Amino acid sequence: MIICHKKEELRHVLEGLVPKNQTLGFVPTMGALHEGHLSIIVKGLKENAKMVVSIFVNPTQFDNSSDLKEYPRTLEHDLELLRSLSEDIVVYAPTVEDIYGELISSEAFSFDGLEHQMEGKFRKGHxxxxxxxxxxxxxxxxxxFAYFGEKDFQQLRIIEKLVEKHHLGVKxxxxxxxxAEDGLAMSSRNQRLSKTHREAAPFIYETLKAAKIRFGTESANKVTTWVVEQFEKQGLLQLEYFTIADEETLLPVETKQNTKSYRAFIAVFAGDIRLIDNIALN
Known part of the structure; x- marks a missing residue:
């Protein structure tokens, strides 16, 4: 397995690495790899001649400095997991300086309004x-080809828009x-949960599944009210938001239409650990 820490080194490695008429796949990660990441990487390995996996905790997408500081960094363990999948993976694990140089700052983007919903309302600049x-x-x-998990569905839609607007030539x-077996969506943050909060966390997905059933016969407003009530009764988990939105525009649903696809999005605090999840509704 080849490990590169500088972009010039990576570019040199990738030159001529992929045979003609075959493809290069890519999975960007922030490390602390888990089975969710591995399932995505396995899919990429099956569909491409070569795979690149990046491991980089990106400082500009954290709106909370303590969250950035506490984010798990487990590079050696991550590399062991990747080796267990394939020795053919190329790993790019850059420093902040290699990515940003001396000025660590974000570009300003417009994603046609996708960025103003849900996560965008609660995580400034994310x-x-x-x-x-x-x-x-x-x-x-x-x-x-680049692969992203649907747990971060809003992010997935935004990256699709990024590629479209900036003509990046990536599918x-x-x-x-x-x-996990109990339904909790796999996340690098799960390892920071206390035992009590980890035992409570599957309630998030249980509530999403119940909301999906209710959405078949009830309005989005009624389902939302019901979800809020369930979390008020629960006690250990604090609901930040629950939104039913159009999958295409990410705008909240007002009136259901048979021609549109909808998804429920949720963000919850388990102590000081923030968890997100979503579910397709139709």
Whole structure:
């Protein structure tokens, strides 16, 4: 397995690495790899001649300095996991300086309003940071296909818009949410949960599944009110938001239409750990 820490080194490695008429796949990560990441990487390995995986905790997408400081950094363990999948993976694990130089700042992006919903309302500047790092990584790696998990569905839609508006020449592939046996969506933040909060956290997905059933016969407003009430009764988990939105525009639903696809989005605090999830409703 080849590990590169500088973009010039990575570009040199990638030159001529992919045979003609075959493709290069890419999975960008912030490390602390888990089974969800691995399932995405396995999909990429099956569909491409070569795979690049980046491991980089991007400072510009954190709106909370303590969250950035506490974010798990487990590079050696991550590399062991990647080796267990394939020795053919190329790893790009850059420093902040290699990505940003001396000025660590985000570009300003417009994603046609996608950035103002849900996460955008609660995490100031987050999607400018996401757009900045993903655009730079695409320009460095130059993949044919890039893979992203649907747990961050809003991010997935925004990256699709980034590629479209900036003509980046990458095909973005969404991958199913990978869940623990009890339904909790896999996240690097899960390892920071206390035992009590980890035991309570599956309530999030249980509530999403129940909301999906209710959405079949009830309005979005009624379902939302019901979800809020369930979390008020729960006690250990604090609901930040629950939104039912159009999958295409991410705008909240007012009146259901049979021709549109809808998804429920949720953000919850388990102590000081913030968890997000979503579910397709139709």
């Amino acid at each position: 999607f400018d940071g996401v757009g900045t790092i993903v655009k730079r990584l695409f320009e460095i790696v130059r993949p044919d 973005v592939i969404g991958c199913d949410i990978f869940r």
